Amino acid sequence: MKIAVAGTGYVGLVSGVAFAEVGHQVTCVDIDSDKVDYMKDGNSPIYEKDLEEMMRRNYSLGRLDYTIDYKNAYKDADVIFIGVGTPEQPDGSADLSYIATVARQIAETLEKDCLIVVKSTVPIGTNDKVEKFVSDYLVNDVKVEVASNPEFLAQGSAVHDTLHASRIIIGTESGWAEEILKEIYKPFNLPVVSVNRRSAEMIKYASNDFLALKISYMNEIANLCELVGADIQDVAEGMSYDSRIGSQFLNAGIGYGGSCFPKDTKALDYIGEQNGYELKTIKSTIAINNEQKLKLYNKASERLITFKNLKVAVLGLTFKPGTDDLREAASLTNLPLLLSQGADIYAFDPVGAENFKQHYPEGKNLNGNITYVSSVNEALEEANVCFIFTEWPEVKEINPKTFNKLMRTPLVFDGRNIFNLKEMEEAGIEYHSIGRMA
């Protein structure tokens, strides 16, 4: 099967590489020629475990290629996957302009029958529109159908999630399209759920928003735990034995970030509004998350009168470990507040610091200062206070005694509930976390 993939972001690139890995012939298309050259040289544009090695292997085996020449890639493809971004617009709706651009390029190029598969997360009904749009612009007399095949990979474990997905969702309107997709996914040997296009589109939003809801729910319970003297980690453990609840995504913390949950909750809320229906659970999920991102800052502000001229250690900048992605990360909400208060920040992140520098370059920023350091110890040295925003292994491995040994005042605000309360107390640290008694 000759496959083309439009877009080499997380979804497009990882899917394309995975298709090549199981033996398909894949060409990944991007408009950025520098990025294409970079990939041809054997480099992955995103930090993802095993990805670069798989890219190199499949490229040298001739199963995987990269190009900006979309005409050549699309004209005789059996299947074209669209994995371009659908960023959030100011009103919360999804921006579909990248999808439209690719759809038009495909329509004007195709020389044989082709199945177009939308992997990007799109509002319900979009695939119907894409099919109509492509038909309107078709140049040659070929058969084209659009199918929905949402992606469920998480950043940081993208390759594993793709090769070992919990399920493959196939949304089609004909047996022809369904059979082609089943054939493509056959080597993956994974459960396939075959539904109509609109249900497939909805499954993606409903799944992501349910997970976001679960996190916001746990964050609310955590906030209540603090008020009534319960411990959220014990509560979560007690809940997790009920298989109807499950043991995953019960971690309270500093709120969810990333490119998906924030965007997809707002998009579904918008879809509800467009259809005259108020999604109360999703509205609350969003509101709780916005407040949760400020939880540590508010706690610390109450404890310390000012951050002016304080040395503030910040451990973790990315929205979660295993990625260099900063989108909607709690650090991006908190650091500007600390800087505008005059804090002298020493930030550590094993891979996210370079990206953070694009927002806040090393040196003077707002009323404060930021220095990027390459180890946890450098950040903690002589610090007056420490904030933990991401549970990187380097942070989880810290021996509690280190805080006391290195910091000027061992005061730690942990947004990821990493440390044991008793051990922190025994090490003489004033430790504030989420949903647990200090």
Ligand code: UGA
């Ligand atoms: C998420 C979903 O998990 C994927 O299934 C989905 O395919 C993807 O969005 C997408 O739509 O593309 P991702 O955003 O990469 O993946 O990351 P997650 O691991 O889900 O984490 C999202 C945020 O939730 C992170 O900030 C994380 O720290 C937070 N989180 C997660 C919690 O606060 N508590 C938890 O228990 C779990």
